[in-house]
Amino acid sequence: MTVAMPNFLVVGVPKAGTTALHAALQRHPQLFLPQVKEPKYFLTDGPPPARGGPGDVETYREHVWRREDYEALFAAAPAGTLAGECTPFYLYDRDAQRRIKAAIPQARLIVIVRDPVERAHSNWTHLWSAGLEPIGDVVRACEAEGKRIAAGWAHFWHYVGLGRYGEQLAALYELFPREQVLLFRYRDLVDRPADTLDRICGFLGVERGLLTEMPRENVTAHPAASPRHAVLSSVRRLLPGTLADPVEQLLQRRAAPRRPLTWEQRRQLIPYFTEDIRLLQQVTGEDFSDWLRPRERSGGLVGSRPPGQRQSRNGRPHPS
Numbered sequence: 130m131t132v133a134m135p136n137f138l139v140v141g142v143p144k145a146g147t148t149a150l151h152a153a154l155q156r157h158p159q160l161f162l163p164q165v166k167e168p169k170y171f172l173t174d175g176p177p178p179a180r181g182g183p184g185d186v187e188t189y190r191e192h193v194w195r196r197e198d199y200e201a202l203f204a205a206a207p208a209g210t211l212a213g214e215c216t217p218f219y220l221y222d223r224d225a226q227r228r229i230k231a232a233i234p235q236a237r238l239i240v241i242v243r244d245p246v247e248r249a250h251s252n253w254t255h256l257w258s259a260g261l262e263p264i265g266d267v268v269r270a271c272e273a274e275g276k277r278i279a280a281g282w283a284h285f286w287h288y289v290g291l292g293r294y295g296e297q298l299a300a301l302y303e304l305f306p307r308e309q310v311l312l313f314r315y316r317d318l319v320d321r322p323a324d325t326l327d328r329i330c331g332f333l334g335v336e337r338g339l340l341t342e343m344p345r346e347n348v349t350a351h352p353a354a355s356p357r358h359a360v361l362s363s364v365r366r367l368l369p370g371t372l373a374d375p376v377e378q379l380l381q382r383r384a385a386p387r388r389p390l391t392w393e394q395r396r397q398l399i400p401y402f403t404e405d406i407r408l409l410q411q412v413t414g415e416d417f418s419d420w421l422r423p424r425e426r427s428g429g430l431v432g433s434r435p436p437g438q439r440q441s442r443n444g445r446p447h448p449s
Contacts, residue, residue, distance in 0.1 A: 133200050137213040137237040137333055138229065140301075141220030143284075143291055144251040145243040145315040151215040152344040153326060159335040160213060161206035167216045168193035168202060171225040171232070172284075182282030183261040183366045187373075189283070211333055217241075218284045220297045230304045237333060238305060242409075243315035244420045245292025245402045250390050252288050254351050259377055260365030265354045267390070268397050289401045295408030302412065312413065318343055351388050392423050 139147050151166045169177075169192045177189035193199050203212040219225045220240055229236060243251075253270050256262035264270040270288060277286050284291065301310065311332040317325040326340040365373050390398075399421055406417050 133203070134233045135203060135213045135236065136211040136233075137239065138219060138233075139213070139215035139217065139239045139241070140226075140229075141217045141240045141297065142242060142248065142294065143217045144248050144255065145217065145241040146318045146343065147215045147217045147241065149343045150239075150241070150318065150329075153322075153340055153342070154213065154329070157330065157335060157339055159210055160333070161203065161210045162213050162215070163202040165193065165202060166214075167218075168199060168214055169216050169218065170194060170196075170199040170214075171216070171219055171228040172222055174224075174228070178281065178283075180281060182277060182280070182286050183263070184256075184259070184373075185283040185286075187369055188285075211335060213333075218291075220294075220301060221284055221287070221291050223300055226301055226304055234305075236309070238301070238310045239329060239332070240294075240298070240301075240310060240312045241315050241318065242294050242312065243292075244424070245289075245294070245406070246390065246395050246398045246420070247424070248292050248315075249288040249398060249401075250394075252285065252291065256285070258351060260373075263366070268394055271398060271401065292402055293405040295405040295410075295412055298409065299412050389424075395423065 139150060141147075148166060151162055154160050155162045173192065173194050176194055177192040178185075179189070180186060181189065193202065202214070206212045219229060229238075249271060250267050253262060253267040257265070262270060264273060267288070274287060274289050278290070298312070311329065313325060313328065322343040323341040326343075327337040330337045330340065365377060403421060406420055409415075409417055
């Protein structure tokens with residue numbers, strides 16, 4: 130039986146374990162997720178933009194924006210399975226929320242939220258590691274966000290905006306009833322993977338107890354600032370598509386795990402999110418006040434990148 134549209138979507142947020150969750154859910158016999166993670170179909174009504182920030186154009190070329198191509202992602206879904214996909218920008222993009230409502234109003238939506246300062250830092254590190262981020266300090270990169278948005282840089286450069294979950298969830302709950310939305314924290318996946326995966330399976334209505342661990346996928350490496358990094362990054366930003374892959378590998382070779390933020394850096398970034406965290410608490414009825422304080426644990430919570438693994442390219446088929 131061909132599934133025209135997915136039954137569920139992981140809609141948020143970037144750098145909160147969605148790549149690993151996609152890989153975990155693929156292992157469930159009653160679920161079907163395509164090999165392409167982040168098809169980004171609902172982000173546009175037609176072709177994606179033709180310009181943006183460093184690396185954006187090659188990412189836009191990976192969008193699955195034609196309806197027939199999007200439906201083809203789910204054509205191999207076995208009869209009786211639930212089909213889904215993971216594009217963690219859908220929560221951030223209000224137009225995407227409305228397109229989902231129009232196309233699949235009964236869809237079940239999964240939202241993972243992460244301490245927004247930690248999320249912004251991981252996001253910045255991801256692009257720094259790839260040689261795309263030209264600013265070598267996350268605080269200064271966040272200060273540049275307004276200019277980058279005005280210049281048409283893609284969502285993944287919106288380090289601050291992507292972390293304002295209160296605004297995003299308030300808009301989502303105006304479109305979808307809360308019983309169609311599952312919200313949980315990134316650290317639930319890190320600290321209690323089996324329980325959290327069971328919770329997701331229960332929400333989707335499939336058998337629990339079959340998924341017990343989260344694969345270590347898309348683990349962020351943190352190359353140190355150096356003349357070598359500066360030169361390779363400059364070269365990488367000039368190269369399109371797969372031509373850039375060898376340079377990215379050189380940039381990330383023997384890179385350390387993501388380093389923790391200092392309290393001074395965290396103190397400078399928290400004000401970007403303070404009011405939205407209060408809104409998030411009002412919208413959800415949950416306590417997120419720990420996000421306004423120093424962190425007991427920070428940095429790369431899942432450790433070093435597994436040997437041979439590279440930074441995920443989410444618009445491409447995942448290697449088997």
